[in-house]
Amino acid sequence: MISPIDDYTIFKRKIKELIGLDLDGYKDEQIKRRIKILMDRVNVNNFLAFYRAIEKDPFLRKDFIDKVTINVSEFFRNLDQFDILKNRVIPQLKDHFKRLNIWSAGCSYGNEPYSVSIILDELGIREFNILATDIDTEALKKAKDGVYKLEELKGVSEERLKKYFTKIDNESYRIVDKIRLSVRFEYLDLLKDKYPQNMHLILCRNVIIYFTQEAKERVFRKLSESLETYGILFLGNTERIFNPQNYKLKPVDLFFYKKEA
Ligand SMILES: C[S@@+](CC[C@H](N)C(=O)[O-])C[C@H]1O[C@@H](n2cnc3c(N)ncnc32)[C@H](O)[C@@H]1O
Structure with a gap:
């Protein structure tokens, strides 16, 4: 029946x-x-x-x-992984690519793409584009504004707070323009929109955990197609790709996958 x-x-x-x-x-x-x-x-x-x-x-x-x-986000979420990104992954990407194309897919309030921009500034890297996308238009608005309450800045060290944020009042800080204007925010639905191409680093963290297995597989395939060979996909703390070779991806560090030729 x-x-x-x-x-x-x-x-x-x-x-x-x-x-x-x-x-x-x-x-x-x-x-x-x-x-x-x-x-x-x-x-x-x-x-x-x-x-x-x-x-x-x-x-x-x-x-x-x-x-x-579900917009929960943090600056430098899982700091040890951001250290790997800064000290190993980005320097290796710079060996292959002159200008880095970076995409934060599911960027929420902007904490993630701004963290990457801060790291690039600390490394003295000036040639890059950062695209940050989400389906939540309210979150994108807040991200573009770049204003955060002190409690939203818990992953930010004192040193970074001084250098990259300006105090607005007792409770809030704004990210400095140099970082704020380095990120382009756009609406993009990972489940139905066309993905940008020629990416060298994609961060897709804490987004696909809510997707069905079938949707995850589709997203992994499309993310991999977005990457150039030697490009890197950076996933969240609880996310794994079980058959990375199916997507021409190779694990290079926990949560980092490299696109193979
Ligand atoms: C938990 S936040 C993660 C933010 C950031 N990546 C991080 O790890 O801190 C998940 C984000 O994914 C976004 N999201 C959910 N479904 C999406 C979809 N189909 N396409 C794009 N973004 C989506 C949500 O709007 C939310 O901002």
Whole structure:
């Protein structure tokens, strides 16, 4: 017997039509758990009623997107890996490429691409482009602004704070223009948009953990296609590629993969 299409499948289809967000790429249980909190708040107990509420209320729609996108980020997230990036990976990339094309895919509030820009400045590297992308337009707005509360700067050393941030008031700091203007922020959905090409370093960290296995495989393939030979893909702390050779990638350090010819 053919099973009837469940509520959540219809909800996903309707959300895709309404806001273009393709929930099929995300793990169902994860998303359901997150939106349950909102469903309780607006007092509905099924997905179709929740869809109707989202359709009517733009504020709820925004809260829904926030719940799905999960923006948590930090400067120099997993500092030891950023040390490897600075001391090993970037110097090796510079041996192969004159001007580095760097992409932070799923950049949230900009902490990640700005961390890379700071590292490049410390290394005295001036020839580079940094593209930073996300699907959360509010997060992109905050990223472009480059203003952070002190508690958002916990990965930043005293020395870096002095050199790369200007105090606005007792609570907030703005990243200096030299770093801020070195990053180009754009909207890009990793599950459906075209990827930029000729990249030398891609950071895609703490983004794909929410994707289904099928979506992860598609994203790995497309990320690899974006990289030039010898380019590097840098993943998050809990992320691994199990068959990297399937994507012409070779592990070179924990969480770093090199594109092979
Ligand atoms: C947990 S944050 C990670 C931020 C940063 N990469 C880090 O590791 O600190 C995940 C980001 O992925 C973004 N994201 C989720 N789904 C996405 C998609 N389909 N395409 C692009 N970005 C996505 C979210 O909006 C969020 O800003």
